[in-house]
Each structure stands twice: as C-alpha cells, then as structure tokens.
Amino acid sequence: MSLLMAPPLPLVFLLMIHVCVSGVSSADWDVKYRPSHICALKDSSVIMKCIYENPSKDKIKKVFWTKGPVKKGVDPPDLSEDPEYSQRLQYLGDKQQNCTIRLSHVTLKDSHMYYFRFTTGKDDGKWTGDPGVTLNVTDLQVESPERVTEGDSVRLTCKSSCTLTDRATFIWYRNSQPLTERRDRNNELLLQSVRREDAGRYSCAVHGHNHISPAVQLNVMYPPRNVSISIIQSGQIWSGDSVTLICSSDSNPPALNFSWFKENESSAVGSGQSFSALQSGRFYCQAHNQHGSQRSDAVTVTVHHGAGRNVIVIAASSGGLFFIIIIIIIIIFIIQRKMKSRRSAVHEYENDDPSAGTYTALELRSRSSDLYDTLTTIHPRPADHQSGSSEYENQSVSVRSSCLLNIINKEENVLTTSQ
Known part of the structure; x- marks a missing residue:
C-alpha cells in the first residue's frame, strides 16, 4: 500500500534539481517593524x-523609506529627497539588516503609514516591507467642566487622540505656573473640595517634551464673601442731608441683589447696591447670588440737629466785616496822628505866648468836627444775600461806630482836664 502511494522516482529527482538551481526565492525576503503602530506627541x-x-545575499543597491499609499508598478518616492522630510529624517540603519530611522519634530500632517524599501542589482531585486509602520501624531487637550461650585470634587483629564507609545509622565500647569505636586503617570488631575483659589487656566504637558496643551478656564462659583460698606460723605451730616452707603462683595457670579437693614429692625429699609440714609442709626447690607448670601458689619450714621449750619452760613455771609475792621484801624491811626499834632501845636504856642489860654489854643470842638462828621458818614456795606445778614452787619457797624465816638470823647475830656 505504501509503495503504491509513493511518488515516482523521476518526479522526486526533478524537484531536487529545481531547488538547487533556483536557490532562495524573493519570497524569503522580509521586513519587520517593532512596533508596527506608534502614537507620538506633536x-x-x-x-x-x-x-x-x-x-x-544579493548586493543591496539602495535602501530608503517612503510613505503610503504604495501603488503596484510605480516606484515610490524616497522621503530623504522630499523637502518636507529631508531635514528631519535620519537613517540609522545599514545595508545589511538594520533599517531604523528617526523622524524629528513630527507634526499632525506626519500621520501616515511608512514603508522601508530596498533594491538589489537584479531586475527583480526590489522589495517593500508591506504592511508598514503606522504613525499617529497627537496633541494634548485638557478636558474639564466649565463651571464648578466651591466644595465640589473636580477631575481634569489630559487627553490625546491616541495612547502614547512611550510611557508618559504628565505635568500640570495653572496660569502658566507648574503644579509640581501634580507630576505622575496618570493623565488626570483630581481637585478635591475645590476652592475659589483653584480657579484659573489649566494646561498639561508630558515630561521631557516641549509641547504644552492649550489652556482651559476652570470657573469656580461661590457665594458672597467679604461684604463691606463704604460711606460716600465728608464732614459732618446735618439734618436734611443724605449720606450715601455703597455695598460691595467678592462673589462669583457677582452679587446683583442687595438688601439694607437698620439694626434692631426686622424689615429691610432699602434695596440696591447704594442706599441713602436720612437719619442716624447703625446700618448693614446683605449681598445675594444663586449660591448664597452674606451680611456686612454695621456702620454708624450720625445726623446733627440745631443751628450749627445757620451759624456757619451767617459767618460766611459776613465777609464785609473784614473791610469794616480795616477802616476802623485806619481811623484810629488818623486820630492818633491828629492828637500828636495837637500836642505839638500846644507846646509851640505856650513857648511863644505863655499867657495865652489853653482852651483858646486847642479849639477841640472845632478841630474834631471834621473827624466827627467823617465817622457819622460811614455806612455799612449793603448785604449781598439775606436780610438777616444785612441787619446783623448794620448792627455790628453801629456798635463799632458808637464805641469809636465814645473813645474820641474820652480823649477830648482827658486833654481838657490835663490842660
């Protein structure tokens, strides 16, 4: 049975001769890539x-890399001769077995399938390693919720379009400053019990690489904090005046609702960010947003009552008193000069005629009449504003004029007695 199934001896002989003549066929040529899929960072x-x-063992004539797609019957281009690759592609292999290359500064456009090809001196000595190695180039993106509330737990993810081939250590940044405590192999950043200080622009990178993802804003919402009142008023507040109070707070979103209260009163006395107080008391405000509210410390408003303001107004309207005082000083100076002149005249008269009478020489009444007439013709300046102020100024001038006349009469009596 076995003899009948054995091939004829001439057929076995022919097969052995074929192998010896042809040697190793091109089907034994091979190219292997490790790994066959690469995910690289931009x-x-x-x-x-x-x-x-x-x-x-045919002599290798040329080795080079090309990119797909490869068409049958068409010689593919050599990437080392392509301007887009020539400065970035470096062949690290040889013409024996190694065909490794390095591609620098990869971009998103470099995502292709790449092939190694070699040729020999024979016409049929061309071989392309198909399938080739697939290269995917990715950038980084931060994925995070747009809005979170203070106290929540937040997870940010540094995402890429493919899983990086090399083991990556991720670095996180907030407002362009590295978070050194957040360097690990996990591409997630976990913020537990987020605070308002955690708000900012977050980005990520891979340690050892220059590429940094675009920044993403993390918006932390929180109720009003640091509510305070500022007073828009200077000086004392008199009855009839109003003092403006401004309420401010730190909140996100900004507080839009404000309520005003007076201490020891349960109901609100006003609303809005500003409030006009017309009476004395202690006031406070309360700021609200959708996440909560907070009240400020109370401030004291004191309104003065009485004639203090009227006194100030009268003093301001009596500016003419200054002019009157100056006139009085000038008159006193003139009187002193005239009295000195009279003493000199008396002295000269007594030296010339000792028997002459003193009263005849002085003639005080006739000599002082011009001064008396001058004083009586002085009138106060008409009032510019209120009638009450005018009466006040007229009375003041009359009193001063009377006092001045009394002084002159006393001086005349003294001179008369002494003589």
Whole structure:
C-alpha cells in the first residue's frame, strides 16, 4: 500500500534539481517593524525600528523609506529627497539588516503609514516591507467642566487622540505656573473640595517634551464673601442731608441683589447696591447670588440737629466785616496822628505866648468836627444775600461806630482836664 502511494522516482529527482538551481526565492525576503503602530506627541522625535532579511545575499543597491499609499508598478518616492522630510529624517540603519530611522519634530500632517524599501542589482531585486509602520501624531487637550461650585470634587483629564507609545509622565500647569505636586503617570488631575483659589487656566504637558496643551478656564462659583460698606460723605451730616452707603462683595457670579437693614429692625429699609440714609442709626447690607448670601458689619450714621449750619452760613455771609475792621484801624491811626499834632501845636504856642489860654489854643470842638462828621458818614456795606445778614452787619457797624465816638470823647475830656 505504501509503495503504491509513493511518488515516482523521476518526479522526486526533478524537484531536487529545481531547488538547487533556483536557490532562495524573493519570497524569503522580509521586513519587520517593532512596533508596527506608534502614537507620538506633536513636536517630538519618533524612532521607527526596523530589520530586514536578504537571504539571497544579493548586493543591496539602495535602501530608503517612503510613505503610503504604495501603488503596484510605480516606484515610490524616497522621503530623504522630499523637502518636507529631508531635514528631519535620519537613517540609522545599514545595508545589511538594520533599517531604523528617526523622524524629528513630527507634526499632525506626519500621520501616515511608512514603508522601508530596498533594491538589489537584479531586475527583480526590489522589495517593500508591506504592511508598514503606522504613525499617529497627537496633541494634548485638557478636558474639564466649565463651571464648578466651591466644595465640589473636580477631575481634569489630559487627553490625546491616541495612547502614547512611550510611557508618559504628565505635568500640570495653572496660569502658566507648574503644579509640581501634580507630576505622575496618570493623565488626570483630581481637585478635591475645590476652592475659589483653584480657579484659573489649566494646561498639561508630558515630561521631557516641549509641547504644552492649550489652556482651559476652570470657573469656580461661590457665594458672597467679604461684604463691606463704604460711606460716600465728608464732614459732618446735618439734618436734611443724605449720606450715601455703597455695598460691595467678592462673589462669583457677582452679587446683583442687595438688601439694607437698620439694626434692631426686622424689615429691610432699602434695596440696591447704594442706599441713602436720612437719619442716624447703625446700618448693614446683605449681598445675594444663586449660591448664597452674606451680611456686612454695621456702620454708624450720625445726623446733627440745631443751628450749627445757620451759624456757619451767617459767618460766611459776613465777609464785609473784614473791610469794616480795616477802616476802623485806619481811623484810629488818623486820630492818633491828629492828637500828636495837637500836642505839638500846644507846646509851640505856650513857648511863644505863655499867657495865652489853653482852651483858646486847642479849639477841640472845632478841630474834631471834621473827624466827627467823617465817622457819622460811614455806612455799612449793603448785604449781598439775606436780610438777616444785612441787619446783623448794620448792627455790628453801629456798635463799632458808637464805641469809636465814645473813645474820641474820652480823649477830648482827658486833654481838657490835663490842660
């Protein structure tokens, strides 16, 4: 049975002769890539490891890399001659077995399938390692909720379009400043019990690479804090005046509702960010947003009552008193000069005629009449404003004029007695 199934001896002989004549066929040529899929970060350098086999030991004429798609019957282009790759592509292999290359500063446009190809001196000595190595280039994006409330737990993720081939250590940034305590192999950033200080622009990167993701704003919402009142008023507040109080707070979103209260009163006395107080008391405000509310400390408003304001007004309207005082000083100076002149005249008269009478020489009444007439013709300046102020000024001038006349009469009596 076994003899009948054995092939004829001439057929076995022919098969052995064929193998010896043809040697190793091109089907034994091979190219292997490790790994066959690469996910690389934008602007990084990529190494495509490659080995090939040439059992025929034919002399290798040319080795190069190309990118897909590869069409049958068409010689693919050499990337080292392509302007987009020539400055970034470096062949690290040889013409024996190693066909590794390095591609620097990869971009998103570099995402393709790449092939190694070699040729020999024979017409049929061309081989392309198909399938090639797939390169995916990715950038980084931060994924986070747009709005969170103070006290919540927040998870931010540094995402890429593919899983990075190399083991990556992620770095996190807030407002362009690195969060050094957040450096680990996990691409997530967990903020437990988030605070308002955690708000900001977050970005991520991979340690050892220059590429940083675009920043994403984390908005932390919180109720009003640090509510305070400012008083828009200077000086004392008199009855009939109003003092403006302004309520301010730190909140997100900004507080839009404000209520005003007077201490020891249960109901609100006003609303809005500003409030006009017309009476004395202690006032406080309360700020509200959708996340809560807070009240301020109370401030004291004191309104003065009485004639204090009227006194100030009268004093301001009596500016003419200054002019009157100046006139009085000038008159007193003139009187002193005239009295001195009279003493000099008396002295000269007594020296010339000792028997002459003193009263005849002085003639005080006739000599002082011009001064008396001058005083009586002085009138106070008409009032510019209120009739009450005018009466006040007229009375003041009359009193001063009377006092001045009394002084002159006393001076005349003294001179008369002494003589």
